[in-house]
Amino acid sequence: MWGVVLRQRQEGEEALHTIFREAFRRRRGLSGPGHDCARVNPPTGAPLLVSTDQLVLGVHAEEDVSPGQLARKLLRRTLSDLAAAGAQPWAVTWTIAAPREKGQAWMKRLARAFLEEAENFGCSVIGGDISNSPAVVLTCTALGKEGRRRNPGRGGAKAGDxxxxxxxxxxxxxxxxxxxxxxxxxxxxxxxxxxxxxxxxxxxxxxxxxxxxxxxxxxxxxxxxxxxxxxxxxxxxxxxxxxxxxxxxxxxxxxxxxxxxxxxxxxxxxxxxxxxxxxxxxxxxxxxxxxxxxxxxxxxxxxxxxxxxxxx
The missing domain is CATH 3.90.650.10 (PurM-like C-terminal domain)
Structure with missing residues (x-):
């Protein structure tokens, strides 16, 4: 019985990994999902800005929202941090932790919506992780290219501004x-x-x-x-x-x-x-x-x- 359960889990996880690998190959010729580390070419001549955000179902979104809505909110709220830095989105990684009861169909809808949204914003999904969890917890790390003028951050305001x-x-x-x-x-x-x-x-x-x-x-x-x-x-x-x-x-x-x-x-x-x-x-x-x-x-x-x- 344990072997059957283990095989079902592996097959479900592999199905998601396949979606990620195929999406990565469409966008870049280097190594991304499916390896222990992504190997990518960072943009030349520009510092990378990095931000991480988290989405917990029941805290940041209502329990009845669709997996597509969750994926879109996760990516967009993370990219909003890059917007605040004046950065151009370049690549993202993300993690999925969800109860087994959500099922493979729910997980695939989540993954495909995230990949589609990332493509809409011009950034590659270069890696991530998947796990079972009592609750739905998603994280996203976004990497963006800094422009000619550097990220102002929050610390440069002066009296009179x-x-x-x-x-x-x-x-x-x-x-x-x-x-x-x-x-x-x-x-x-x-x-x-x-x-x-x-x-x-x-x-x-x-x-x-x-x-x-x-x-x-x-x-x-x-x-x-x-x-x-x-x-x-x-x-x-x-x-x-x-x-x-x-x-x-x-x-x-x-x-x-x-x-x-x-x-x-x-x-x-x-x-x-x-x-x-x-x-x-x-x-x-x-x-x-x-x-x-x-x-x-x-x-x-x-x-x-x-x-x-x-x-x-």
Whole structure:
């Protein structure tokens, strides 16, 4: 009996490995999935930027979402980190851990959706791992090519810089946008290469949680005009609307600090105007984050989305 179970597991895993190997051969002539290590030619003359992200079913996505939706969200949220660095996606690795009850058909749909999405974004899947697990846990590591101007990171903002965001904030979970976030890759490269971004990050946990991370890295403070926040459709400029915009998370828009002159130029860029580009505040020398309404400080209790390991 054990031999039968073992053979079934091996056959199921080998079927997935075959999908990965065939996809790799279509894209590059070097060695990737199917070997202990991938052998690839990194892009010449450009540093590689690397980011890893994780997706846990029941935490980052609802239990009833399809394997295709899981695959797309995993890849897109990882590539969003490359967008925040102004990088061009080049290659990814990923891991799948899932209960046996999911079955081979579910696993194959997951794998094919991930490979298709990777091809859509122009990056090769060069390796990964597969395992049984009590829960569905997926990870992705993305490698991207840095442009002529280096990744600004989060630590370069200075007093007097303007804070800007792409797109609109809030309502991502309710609308379902969180299952197919749009990594702002082209916009991120433009903000670094054309407008010399001083500091930049993507908004995954909400402005109220993410902005303080940029401020801490840059050792500065900020003031945000609540009326300047670009709210998603259905949200109003009131207390509840602002709470949703800064606290819900899953927006995957870009938050960037620019010199005022560069910010004014960026506002006129057709690429950025197409998705929306908004000045929402200013970097201050005084540490801390202040929300302003009609030039007066305003209290917002929500702190954004985050994991919690506090026991009861």
């Amino acid at each position: 303007w804070l800007c965001v792409t797109g609109r904030l809030g309502g991502a979970v309710q609308s379902g946008r969180h299952l197919k976030p749009e990594p702002r890759l082209t916009e991120g490269r433009a903000l670094v290469q054309r407008y010399r971004a001083k500091a930049m990050m993507d908004l995954s946990d909400g402005l109220a949680r993410d902005l303080p991370r940029l401020l801490e890295a840059s050792e500065v403070g900020a003031q945000i005009e609540l009326d300047a926040l670009p709210l998603s459709r259905g949200l109003k400029h009131n207390h509840e609307g602002w709470q949703a915009a800064v606290g819900e998370g899953e927006d995957y828009e870009l938050l960037v600090a620019l010199r005022p002159g560069q910010a004014k130029r960026a506002l006129q860029d057709p690429l950025l105007k197409r998705i929306g580009f908004h000045i929402i505040g200013e970097i201050t020398a005084e540490r801390g984050l202040r929300w302003l309404l009609d030039a007066k400080e305003y209290t917002l209790p929500l702190v954004g989305w985050g994991h919690d390991w506090n026991g009861s």
